[in-house]
Amino acid sequence: MSEAAPKAQKLHVVDGPLSRNKLAVLRDERTRTPEFRRAMRELSLVMVAEATRAMPTKSTRIRTPLTRTEVEEIACPVCLVPVLRAGLGMLDGALALLPDATVGFMGLQRDEETAEPVEYYVNLPRNLGDYLVLVLDPMLATGGSLSATLTKLKEYGAAWISCLHAVAATPGVERVSREHPDIDFYAAAVDPELDDNAFIVPGLGDAGDRLYGTL
Ligand code: PRP
Numbered sequence: 616m617s618e619a620a621p622k623a624q625k626l627h628v629v630d631g632p633l634s635r636n637k638l639a640v641l642r643d644e645r646t647r648t649p650e651f652r653r654a655m656r657e658l659s660l661v662m663v664a665e666a667t668r669a670m671p672t673k674s675t676r677i678r679t680p681l682t683r684t685e686v687e688e689i690a691c692p693v694c695l696v697p698v699l700r701a702g703l704g705m706l707d708g709a710l711a712l713l714p715d716a717t718v719g720f721m722g723l724q725r726d727e728e729t730a731e732p733v734e735y736y737v738n739l740p741r742n743l744g745d746y747l748v749l750v751l752d753p754m755l756a757t758g759g760s761l762s763a764t765l766t767k768l769k770e771y772g773a774a775w776i777s778c779l780h781a782v783a784a785t786p787g788v789e790r791v792s793r794e795h796p797d798i799d800f801y802a803a804a805v806d807p808e809l810d811d812n813a814f815i816v817p818g819l820g821d822a823g824d825r826l827y828g829t830l
Contacts, residue, residue, distance in 0.1 A: 625792070625796075625798060625799040625800060626783075626788055626792075626799075626800045626802070626805070627665065627666075627799065627800065627801045627802075628802055628803075628804070628805060629661060629662055629665045629801055629802065629803050630803065630804065631661070633657075633661050634658055634661045634662070634803040635803075637654045637655075637657050637658035637661070637803070638658065638781065638782075638803045638804055638819075640654035641654050641655060641658070641753075641781060641819045642817065642818070642819045644820070646825075648825060648826065648827070648828045651825045651826060652704060652826055655704040655705060655708075655753060655781065655822070655826060656704070656705070656707050656708040657708065658705075658708070658781055658803060659704075659705035659706075659707075659708030659709050659751065659779065660708045660711065660712060661803075662705070662779045662781075662801050662803065663708065663709050663712050663713065663749070663779065664712065665801055666749060666777045666779055666799070666801045667693075667712075667713075667747070667749075670689060670690075670691060670693070670747055671689075671690045671691050672687035672688060672689055672690050673687070673688055673690040674686070674687060674688075675687075675688055689713075689715075691745075691746070691747050692715075692716075692717065692745055692746045692747070693713050693715070693716040693717070693746060693747045693748075693749060694716065694717045694718070694719055694739075694740060694743060694746040694747070694748045694749070694773075695709050695710065695713065695716045695717070695718050695719070695749050695751060696718075696719045696720070696721055696739065696748060696749065696750045696751065696764070696768065697718070697720065697721070697751040697752070698721045698722075698723055698750065698751065698752040698760060698761075698764055699720060699721065699722040699723065699736065700823040700826070700827065701752060701753045701754060701822040701823040701826060702721075702750075702751040702752045702753070703826070704753060704822065704826040705751035705752075705753065705779065705781075706718065706751060709749065709751060709779075716749075717740050717746070719738060719739035719740055719743075719771075720736060720737070720738045720739070721734075721736075721737060721739070721750075721764045721767065721768075722734065722735045722736025722737065723735070723760045723763060723764065725756075725759070725760060725813070730756075730757055730759065730812075730813035731759055732759045732760040732763045734763065734767075737767060739767070739768070739771045740771070741771060741772070742771075742772050743768060743771045743772045743773035743774075744772035744773065744774050746773065746775070747775050747777070748768055748773045748775065748776045748777070749776075749777055749778075749779060750764055750765070750768070750776060750777070750778040750779065751779050752764075752778070752779075752780060753780060753781040753782065753819075753822040754780065754781070754782060754815060754818070754819075754822050755778070755780045755782070755783040755784060755787040755788065755791070755800070755802070756784050756786075756787050756809055756813055756814065756815050757784075757786060757787055757790065757809065757813050758786065758787035758788070758789075758790035758791040758794075759790075761778060761787065761791050762790060762791050762794045762795065765778075765791070765794075765795045765798060766795075776797075776798050776799075777798070777799040777800070777801060778791075778798060778799070778800050778801065779801045779802075780800065780801070780802040780803070781802070781803050781804070781819065781822070782802065782803065782804050782805075782806055782815055782818055782819060783800060783802035783804070783805050783806070784805070784806050784807070784808065784809055784815045784818075785805060785806070785807050785808065786808070786809055788800060788802075788805065806818055
């Protein structure tokens, strides 16, 4: 973790060799859309594996080809919430590991002038209180989009929420930690600052545009 990184107690930096390697591909300006999309999917596998470590399991007995033994099953429902559009780039990887997950959608677009989030689509299951909710968004910049997402999820009853990001910026982590101190963050990297257009520096550019070829 860099020295400029915030000291949020619930910030988990997923910085093993696999995530560093995927992030290297994502940050490189030469990476074209197909490879960018693949690296984002692969990074989300690593992130989901880390972010579900505390998920409860229950024991059950099965037969292997040789004998009876005890194995573990996931014992809580999971709701994945990609923040449109860029969060969709993490959804396929998350569903590969959590095929039974429910999926809710949060449509937000940052106003290009003010950098404030504008809500345009919400489709979430009711009674999120039963779920582990995993918010998927490659970028946490000012924190405005994530803070609005968390407020909305709590209106729907969510009580256990973790947020997964490829890159989180220090100002965004600080803002969301202040406004939602009960949330866990998982980020492959924490970048120190934002530029005058509220883009993360060094960051990886506009994740939505790079995922969907709208540069
Ligand atoms: C980006 C990103 C986050 C948000 C982060 O989305 O995917 O959702 O900005 O910025 P913030 O922390 O300052 O709110 P964007 O609004 O560009 O929409 P897109 O995913 O449709 O490209």
